Amino acid sequence: MLLCLLSQSTLAQGSIFGTVHRADLSVPPNGSVVFFGFINDRDDEIRLSSSVGAGYDNGSWFDDFQNYLSKAPGQPYDYYFFDTIAGESFHLAKTVPNNSFQQEDVILVQSGWPSRPANVRADRQNDSTVVIHWLQLPGRSYHVYRRDASSNGSLFRIDDPAGSLFGSGVVDSQFVDTTVMAGIEYTYTVVAEDGNGLFSPPSDLALSTVTGCCVGLVGNVNGDINDESDVADLTMLIDNLFISLSPLPCPAEANINGDPDGTVDVADLTAL
Structure with a gap:
């Protein structure tokens, strides 16, 4: 039947x-x-x-x-x-x-599976970078998957392309996808894994946007999911300018003084 x-x-x-x-x-x-x-x-x-x-x-x-x-x-x-x-x-x-x-x-x-990742969004920063954000919970790692937005088929893991099941994943509230191509939109989903190797339901699908990563007021340098500006943002900006020189998740958020060409420098650190 x-x-x-x-x-x-x-x-x-x-x-x-x-x-x-x-x-x-x-x-x-x-x-x-x-x-x-x-x-x-x-x-x-x-x-x-x-x-x-x-x-x-x-x-x-x-x-x-x-x-x-x-x-x-x-x-x-x-x-x-x-x-x-x-x-x-x-x-x-x-x-x-x-x-x-x-x-x-x-x-x-x-059963007691990990909760489905919440507040998932995909911010397109430029032609080669999308930052995927979610609400991070203690004791969780996160598997991040992607497919072309024009497809409705399989999704492919991008934080660990080999697909390691246990003891892997992102222990953070975001993942920076630098393997995107210009002119192509992408769809993302995130699955949480707890310390016992249990998986959550997949998150709602998030479509990468092309409107830029800076939402609301500037100053959320570290990409806090609540769009807050605090000491953590100051620490990240100092690290970017003077220590590791690591790229910022959203340079537009760090352009505190509104430099018209988007330059991030000591003047922004002072303004923050």
């Missing part, structure tokens, strides 16, 4: 699908279930429940192994399911089958 619920375009060779129930065997409503998956014990490429060819609809989930760039029978795969309303989840871990259609039914259980 499940096969009748899914269109012929959805069920291609390598399809994986099944039912989803809560612990009390009720069916989660649409909008409550999200999932993401990857292959071969690394998350260099992930697929979301919102990716083309994948989805959740009224108690049924589906995806297609053929939509991964690299796949082969016998490779391990992982799918993480989250019911964001009931607070339940499930980790499906098996191997890619040889057959064309594989049914895997999911019964969610109560």
